[in-house]
Amino acid sequence: MRRESLNLPELSELQVLRHFNRLSQMNFSVELGMYPLGSCTMKYNPKVSEMIASSDAMKGAHPLQPAATVQGILSIFYDLERALCEITGMHRFSLSTAAGAQGELAGVLMIRKHLAEHGGGGRDEILVPDSAHGTNPASAAMAGFKVVKVPSGADGQVKASKVKELSSEKTAGMMFTVPNTLGLFEGEVKEVCDAVHAAGGLMYYDGANMNALLGRARPGDMGFDIVHLNLHKTFATPHGGGGPGAGPVGATRRLADYLPVPVVAKGKTGYSLDYGLRHSIGPLKGFIGNSAVLLRAYIYIRLLGASGLKDVSSMAVLAANYLWKSLDPEAFPASHEAGLLRKHEAVVSVKGELPGSAMTVAKAILDLGMHAPTVYFPLIVSEALMIEPTESEPEEMLDEYAEALNSIYAKMKDGTLGPVPKNTSVGKVDEVKASHPLTLRVHW
Amino acid sequence: MSGARRRHPLLPNLDDDFVGRMLRKVGAATVEDLFSDIPAGVKLGRPLRLPEGGSEYAVRREVQARLRQNKTPPETLCFLGGGVWPHYVPAAVESITSRQEFYTSYTPYQAEVSQGVLQALFEYQSLMCDLLGMEACNGSLYDWASAAGEAVRMVGRVTGRNKVLLGGNIGPQRRGVIRTYIEPMGMTLETVDFDRATGKMDSEDLKKKLSEDVACLYFENPNYFGVIEDEAPEVTSLVHRSGALVVAGVDPISLSLIREPGAYGADISVGEGQPLGIPMNYGGPHLGIFAVKDIKLARSMPGRLIGLTTPVADQQRKAFAMVLQAREQHIRREGAMSNVCTNQSLMAIAAASYLSLLGKDGFRRLGEAIIANSHFAAKRLSRIDGVVSPHFKGAFFKEFVVSYKKAKAESVFGRLAKRGVLAGSPTHREVGSQSGLYCVTEVHTRDDIEALATALEEAV
Numbered sequence: 001m002r003r004e005s006l007n008l009p010e011l012s013e014l015q016v017l018r019h020f021n022r023l024s025q026m027n028f029s030v031e032l033g034m035y036p037l038g039s040c041t042m043k044y045n046p047k048v049s050e051m052i053a054s055s056d057a058m059k060g061a062h063p064l065q066p067a068a069t070v071q072g073i074l075s076i077f078y079d080l081e082r083a084l085c086e087i088t089g090m091h092r093f094s095l096s097t098a099a100g101a102q103g104e105l106a107g108v109l110m111i112r113k114h115l116a117e118h119g120g121g122g123r124d125e126i127l128v129p130d131s132a133h134g135t136n137p138a139s140a141a142m143a144g145f146k147v148v149k150v151p152s153g154a155d156g157q158v159k160a161s162k163v164k165e166l167s168s169e170k171t172a173g174m175m176f177t178v179p180n181t182l183g184l185f186e187g188e189v190k191e192v193c194d195a196v197h198a199a200g201g202l203m204y205y206d207g208a209n210m211n212a213l214l215g216r217a218r219p220g221d222m223g224f225d226i227v228h229l230n231l232h233k234t235f236a237t238p239h240g241g242g243g244p245g246a247g248p249v250g251a252t253r254r255l256a257d258y259l260p261v262p263v264v265a266k267g268k269t270g271y272s273l274d275y276g277l278r279h280s281i282g283p284l285k286g287f288i289g290n291s292a293v294l295l296r297a298y299i300y301i302r303l304l305g306a307s308g309l310k311d312v313s314s315m316a317v318l319a320a321n322y323l324w325k326s327l328d329p330e331a332f333p334a335s336h337e338a339g340l341l342r343k344h345e346a347v348v349s350v351k352g353e354l355p356g357s358a359m360t361v362a363k364a365i366l367d368l369g370m371h372a373p374t375v376y377f378p379l380i381v382s383e384a385l386m387i388e389p390t391e392s393e394p395e396e397m398l399d400e401y402a403e404a405l406n407s408i409y410a411k412m413k414d415g416t417l418g419p420v421p422k423n424t425s426v427g428k429v430d431e432v433k434a435s436h437p438l439t440l441r442v443h444w
Numbered sequence: 445m446s447g448a449r450r451r452h453p454l455l456p457n458l459d460d461d462f463v464g465r466m467l468r469k470v471g472a473a474t475v476e477d478l479f480s481d482i483p484a485g486v487k488l489g490r491p492l493r494l495p496e497g498g499s500e501y502a503v504r505r506e507v508q509a510r511l512r513q514n515k516t517p518p519e520t521l522c523f524l525g526g527g528v529w530p531h532y533v534p535a536a537v538e539s540i541t542s543r544q545e546f547y548t549s550y551t552p553y554q555a556e557v558s559q560g561v562l563q564a565l566f567e568y569q570s571l572m573c574d575l576l577g578m579e580a581c582n583g584s585l586y587d588w589a590s591a592a593g594e595a596v597r598m599v600g601r602v603t604g605r606n607k608v609l610l611g612g613n614i615g616p617q618r619r620g621v622i623r624t625y626i627e628p629m630g631m632t633l634e635t636v637d638f639d640r641a642t643g644k645m646d647s648e649d650l651k652k653k654l655s656e657d658v659a660c661l662y663f664e665n666p667n668y669f670g671v672i673e674d675e676a677p678e679v680t681s682l683v684h685r686s687g688a689l690v691v692a693g694v695d696p697i698s699l700s701l702i703r704e705p706g707a708y709g710a711d712i713s714v715g716e717g718q719p720l721g722i723p724m725n726y727g728g729p730h731l732g733i734f735a736v737k738d739i740k741l742a743r744s745m746p747g748r749l750i751g752l753t754t755p756v757a758d759q760q761r762k763a764f765a766m767v768l769q770a771r772e773q774h775i776r777r778e779g780a781m782s783n784v785c786t787n788q789s790l791m792a793i794a795a796a797s798y799l800s801l802l803g804k805d806g807f808r809r810l811g812e813a814i815i816a817n818s819h820f821a822a823k824r825l826s827r828i829d830g831v832v833s834p835h836f837k838g839a840f841f842k843e844f845v846v847s848y849k850k851a852k853a854e855s856v857f858g859r860l861a862k863r864g865v866l867a868g869s870p871t872h873r874e875v876g877s878q879s880g881l882y883c884v885t886e887v888h889t890r891d892d893i894e895a896l897a898t899a900l901e902e903a904v
Contacts, residue, residue, distance in 0.1 A: 001674040001703045001839075007574045010803040013536050020564065020797055024545035027560030031544045040550050044454060048500045050542070052507050059533075059723035060516035062524040064869045066861045069520070072513030073726050086493050098586035098728065099786035101773070112628065138773035138783035142597075144628030147778040185481045215492050216479050222486045236454075240790030241561035242551040242583065242748065244729035247786075260624070282624035286527055286589030286617035286716075288727030299507055305497030308452065314475045315455050318463065321470040321478060341472070341481050366557050374553070377774075394456035395466060419757070424556035426763045427755040431555065434753035434765040440580040440742060441570040442752070 026425040027241070028371055034397055036323075038345045038374040038386025039133065039181055039208060045238045046303060049296040058295060063287035067272040073291065074271035077264045080298040081248075087309070088207070088227045089220020090250030094259040096289040100208060103228030103247030104139035104175070107204045109281040110226055110251065110258040111173045112143050117279065120172065120200060127166055127174035127196070129158050131182055131378045136175045136206060145172060152380060156182040156336030160191035167199035177206040178222070179213070179343035181378045181386070182335055183320060193223030202226065202255070210234045211390075212317055212344035215310030226251050235297035246293040260284045315391035319398055320345050323389050326402030331409035335381040345388035347381055350409070357412070358383040363428060364408040364420040370401055453500075514726075515864070521892050523821075523867035525843045525883025526668065527588055527615050527716055528724050531697065532887050533798075537721035540797045547790055551748070555765040562764035565789060566750045568796035575699050575799070576713040577706020578735035582747035584788040585732030588693065588716035592618045593625030594734065594746045594782055595691045595712045596662060601781070602744055603689065605659035606631045611645050613638040613667040616873060618693060622662065631659070643671035643836030643845070647679060654686040660711075664693040665702070668874065669881070670818075670843025671836050672702055680709035696720055696733065696795075698841045700811025711737050721798030722791050731791035743768060746782030748789075810886055818842045818884040821893045825882070828897060830904045835879055845871055847879040851904045856880060859903035865896055 011019075028035070030042035052058070061070055081093045097103040108126065115123050126140040129150045137147040148166055153159045163174065174196045179185045186192070193203045205224035211234040219227045231237045231246040239245060251259055261280045262273035273288065304312060324346035329338070332348035350357040362372035362385075374386040385405075389398055411417040421428060451459045457466065463475065472478055479487070498506065516522070522530045541547065545560060552558030552565075565583045572581040585591040596608050608626065610619060612635045623633060637649040645663055661683045665673040673679065680690045692710035697719040705713040717731030718724065736742060742749065751767030754760070773780040802810060822844050825833035830851070834844035846868060848856055853870035857880060860867050868880030884893065 001672055001676070003699065003701055003703050004707070006700070006804050006808060008571065008802070008804040008807055009800055010805065011800055013801060016797060016800045017536055017539065019800070020540040020793075021543065023560035023564050024540075024543040025560065026563070027545040027549055028554070028557035029545045029547075029549040031548050035550065037550055037553065040553075042548060042550050045548055046454065046500075048504055050547075052504060052511070054538075054542075055508065055511055056518070057508075057511040057514045057516050059725055060522070060530075061514050061726035062522050062530065062724050062866060063528055063727035064524050064526055065515070065522075065726075065866055066858060068858075069515035069861055069866065070513075070726065072510045075510055075513075076507065083494055098590065099784075101783045101785045102586065102590070105783055109624070109628070133785075134773035134775070134777045134780070135783050135785050137778035138776070138780040141778040141780070142628065142783050144630075187481065187483060190483065190486055213482075215488065217482050217486050217488050221488065238547045238790075239550050239786070240547050240729075240788070241549045241558075241793065242565075242789030243786040244586075244788050244790060245786040282627075283617070283620045284590065284593075284624055285728065286587045286615075286621060287730075290586075290728040291726040292723075292729060295507075299503060301494070302503045302507065303454070303497050303500065304452075306492040306494040308455075308497040309492060309494070311452065311455055311458055314478070315457050317478045318457065318466055318470070318475060321472075322466045325469050325471070341470075341478055343481075362554065363556065366554060371557065372554050391455055391457070395462050421556050425559050426556055426761065427757050429555040429763045429765050430753045430756045431765050434751045434767045435769070437742075437749075437751040437767050440739065440749060440751055440767070441573040442566065443570075 033370050034393055034401055035371040036373055036387045036389045037371060038388040040374060041233055041388040041390055042239060043236055043390035044392040045236050046300065049299045052299060053292045053295050058292060071270050074264060076295060076298050078266055078271050080294060081264055083301050084229065084248055084250060087214060088250055089218035090227050091253040092256040092259060092263065093248050093250040094263050095248045095294050096260050096262060096285050097247045097249050098285050098290050099243065099245040100228060100230040100247035101135040101139060102284055103249040104135055105142055106249045106260045106281065106284055107226040107228055108140050108143040108145060110255055111202045113279060113281050114255060114258055115172055123170055123172040125170045126172055127163060130380050131180050132175065132177055133181065133208060140175065156184050157186050158192055160188045160195050163192050164195045167196060167201065171196065171199045171201040173202040173204055175204045175206055177208060179209050182347045183342035183345040184340060185343055189222045209344050212313055214313040216313050220252065225255050231293060231297040236300045237293045237296040244290050244293055246290040262288060312391050317343050319389045319391060319393055323387060323398045323402055326399060328406045328409065331406060345386060347384055347386045349381060350383040350385065353383045358385055360412060360420060361385060361408055364417060365404055366421045367423040368404050370404060521865045521895060523882050523884060523896055524869055526869055526881055527617050529719055529883050529885060530724065530887050531719045531885050533721050533723055534801055536801055537794050537797050541790055541794045546793055552766060559764060561789060562750050564793045564796055566752065566764050568792040569750060571796055571799045572733060572735055575696055575704065576735050577704035578713050578737050579739045580742040581735035582745055582749050584792040585734050585747050585784060586788060587728060587730045587732045588714060589618045589621035591714040591732035591734045592662060592693055593621045595714050596622050596626055596660065597629060598744055599660040599689050599691065600629050600631050603659045605657050607657045608633050608659055609636050609653055609661040611636055611663035611667060613643060613645065613669055614664045615668040642838035643669040644673055644838045645679060647675060650679065650682060658686060658688045660689040660691050662691040662693065666695060666698055666841045669836050669845045670840040671838035672841060674839065676708040684709065700807045701815060702841065706737055717791060717795045720795035722794050729788055729791055731788050731795055743771060744781060747784050748787055813886045814842045817888055821884040824893055824897050825900060828901050831900065842885055843881060843883045845875055845879050846882055848904045852877055853880045856903045860899050863899040865899040867896055
């Protein structure tokens with residue numbers, strides 16, 4: 001069983017550092033410029049969190065250590081869990097899920113198990129609005145459900161009457177994002193929850209956009225049974241060029257016993273991990289959770305505190321509306337109801353809606369040292385630009401971004417834009433060719 | 445928003461003048477008005493019941509004081525394993541993963557400004573393919589256990605069969621997560637026994653359990669007991685003969701010396717990339733490795749894949765982009781191979797830089813140092829009265845099971861911890877109530893091992 005050959009490069013330490021440092025210079029990041037990638041977005045990640053998370057007392061802790069030897073981090077987890085419960089109106093959280101999508105999977109598995117144990121095993125449909133993130137239908141399908149698409153109303157919001165019409169004895173529940181991906185608060189959210197509950201289903205809150213509601217409204221008060229949160233977007237944890245994230249999942253008292261294990265417990269002898277929840281769907285991650293990410297979220301909550309968190313949602317919503325109103329409405333018409341306020345983000349179309357025009361705007365703004373909005377999402381908006389500036393961006397940066405988009409459009413219109421992007425480390429990348437790969441690795 | 449200016453380092457617009465100007469453009473009178481679309485019935489009519497925020501200094505002091513209650517190296521000795529292991533993280537790796545260009549960026553949706561992350565991930569995929577003997581590796585999944593769960597789901601999709609065989613000597617964490625992942629697919633699990641003397645898989649039992657409805661065998665090499673499955677080539681051909689696939693779970697650092705899964709016929713390799721330059725972090729973030737032997741299977745894979753292409757206007761130049769995205773949730777929605785969106789990119793960059801730094805020679809020498817240390821330790825512990833070390837006769841890499849003639853593993857585990865030695869996590873479900881798992885790596889000195897032996901002498 002001895003290995004016969006091993007093909008790894010032979011390089012000096014300095015060569016390796018030069019290589020990766022050079023690569024890092026070919027990468028945009030939030031500390032280099034504005035990153036208003038709607039729905040995903042990057043806000044500033046406080047340096048102090050990096051400093052604390054890099055301590056040996058965090059990095060060197062092994063997940064199988066006896067609880068008595070990790071009271072420090074366990075007490076932080078406990079306080080983080082209490083804070084997330086208060087922020088969302090849930091009874092208990094499991095911090096174990098490694099990303100938002102895994103939190104979603106946990107949530108729909110909890111729905112499945114709860115129903116199976118309460119005579120609802122035949123319910124195999126999950127309602128998902130047409131404006132939802134792709135992870136929602138994908139998570140529902142992974143948990144064995146059929147996805148029933150709920151069309152949004154003309155105003156971009158889900159109507160309780162439509163939900164009633166689509167609910168039946170087959171309905172297991174609904175996954176609902178509030179505010180939705182159009183940046184709109186779902187005005188009938190309470191009625192939608194009531195309708196699904198009346199049909200015998202459970203309500204799942206996709207907390208991707210909870211950053212808009214901190215200290216303002218809580219999914220628990222709206223009628224949701226299960227919640228997940230994306231810690232990077234609401235609680236300023238880094239995103240590592242695609243990950244790691246963390247996606248804690250919370251539940252009301254009725255569903256708390258179904259959470260994925262472990263959960264943190266506090267007893268007479270201190271804090272511990274509890275693997276014994278009676279109805280748990282089981283573990284989804286090998287060891288505990290993305291602990292170093294959870295720690296950063298806790299630090300952020302401690303830095304802001306009760307009123308600071310409310311200020312975060314205020315400033316995020318103010319920035320989103322301000323940037324949106326600074327755009328030329330002729331060039332970038334609002335996706336829905338221009339008269340309605342937005343929450344964390346705004347979605348506009350590129351006027352004329354010529355195929356490819358949103359992509360051109362996106363590539364052109366890269367040339368100006370700013371990141372593009374999310375493009376072509378949500379799917380129900382043609383030539384969509386989805387813009388989420390976050391509370392981190394100062395007014396003058398928002399002005400600059402709006403001005404950039406407006407002038408790009410003007411140049412597109414009069415034909416002077418030219419090929420874009422031209423200032424990036426490579427020109428426009430051929431993604432069509434990339435989708436027919438002959439190789440997914442390099443040989444040397 | 446009434447009263448004085450109270451700008452905050454994280455909230456640049458929190459200032460009466462700024463807010464006033466911005467509200468005018470929005471057409472709202474107050475910040476409260478921005479939330480007028482939230483119906484009164486669901487509005488939170490009170491402040492959050494949380495402490496007020498603290499200064500950076502105060503928070504740093506408080507959180508660091510709490511973390512110091514953790515007992516960790518170097519003050520405490522850690523000989524724990526089981527899927528997360530104490531290894532040295534080179535300073536150069538930390539330097540690279542501390543680059544804000546890497547850690548404060550999002551998924552590389554705009555390839556032209558994300559070539560750094562994209563190329564680093566492509567290099568990770570390439571290095572892992574070499575290490576594993578595979579043809580396609582994705583850009584990472586959450587951790588070993590969830591990668592194993594995704595692998596078994598993928599095998600279910602590809603083969604249409606619904607029974608999964610699991611080695612009886614795999615880690616309980618992987619077993620638990622695989623069960624959660626496959627439950628909705630209606631797949632069933634069956635355990636293949638292991639040889640009580642060697643700790644290796646019992647191939648006679650495997651033969652008995654192979655049938656036409658078996659989708660795959662998932663086994664680990666080295667297995668949970670640290671024992672090397674040196675009959676892996678025979679095992680894979682047995683499984684292949686029944687038309688099933690083989691999923692191998694590996695500790696990548698063991699592949700410095702042990703034959704790679706591609707060389708003994710594994711179809712899918714998963715594993716925990718944490719040893720490759722990633723701290724233990726009390727459970728995460730870690731690195732889920734996922735790779736396939738046949739490039740045709742890449743289209744059924746979960747997770748992000750990075751491919752090589754060119755700029756549109758310059759066919760001579762290299763460029764990198766996410767590829768085969770039609771497998772993924774943001775395109776395919778309910779038809780996607782997985783719901784995975786966020787992965788562990790930064791950890792994959794750590795692994796790529798780690799392997800580049802060590803190189804062929806350094807990596808092999810590291811493996812030799814580990815195996816020398818672990819065997820020295822196992823032998824040293826065997827001299828203690830009432831201790832059988834190693835418990836299994838099979839050849840082992842960096843972990844081994846130790847059994848105690850008189851003491852319960854739970855009490856030994858607790859007593860060792862009280863003496864500042866973290867070692868011997870109980871393996872009661874797999875082996876018995878009087879045995880524990882030990883892990884010895886390059887970070888342990890002879891003195892450390894002597895200290896472990898002294899503590900164990902007192903604990904058994």
